[in-house]
Amino acid sequence: MxxxxxxxxxxxxxxxxxxxxxxxxxxxxxxxxxxxxxxxxxxxxxxxxxxxxxxxSLDGVLAEAVRSVEDDFFDDYERLVPPGADAVERLRLTGVIGADTGPAVGNWVLWMEIWVRALRDDRTREMRQAMDARWRAHIRGVIEDGVAEGSFTCHDPEASAVRLVAVLDGLAVQVSLGDPSVTEDRMVGLWLDAAAEEVHLPRERLDA
Known part of the structure; x- marks a missing residue:
């Protein structure tokens, strides 16, 4: 042994x-x-x-592996959020960590594999839906907190969360495919641009 x-x-x-x-x-x-x-x-x-x-089974270990990657993201997020951070800082960190292609997100190529498999596999489709729902709930919660704090203006946090997750996914595809016009750094900046617009926040407030 x-x-x-x-x-x-x-x-x-x-x-x-x-x-x-x-x-x-x-x-x-x-x-x-x-x-x-x-x-x-x-x-x-x-x-x-x-x-x-x-x-x-193989499907069992693969499903758990994908869930572990998502859990790692949220664990890293909670670890990196400073105590008492306001919604502005939490929204910024969502973009910075979410656009990462390292272990915290588990490589966007992996998510692309999941999206393709979900087209034909019911179990993967359900898993993808659950992961997207968790992402949207996280972003919606940050937006709702920002509205409550008076930092954000947003009349439909749910719709904003759906759009922001879609923007992140779309940018990630370009980064994963090696598009020279969409680098990892630009991905973060473009997502923060979209986030600032969704919550009617001056863009510079989301800079580190």
């Missing part, structure tokens, strides 16, 4: 974490169609049998 498996045997939670991290890595490289349990096991340093034991 390898050292990794020995550690995993003593700590099932750590073993699950490693399996999910490996699944995200393999998904990013090979997509849903090219990912196998054996590939995930190799990267995680464990056995295919243990993956099936923990998650039931």
């Amino acid at each position: 390898s050292t990794t498996d020995e550690l995993g045997a003593k700590d099932p939670a750590e073993r699950r974490r490693r399996i999910l991290a490996a699944a995200v890595e393999v998904l990013g490289e090979r997509g849903f169609a090219g990912t196998r349990v054996a590939d995930i096991a190799t990267v995680a340093g464990t056995s295919p049998a243990l993956i099936v034991y923990h998650f039931g």
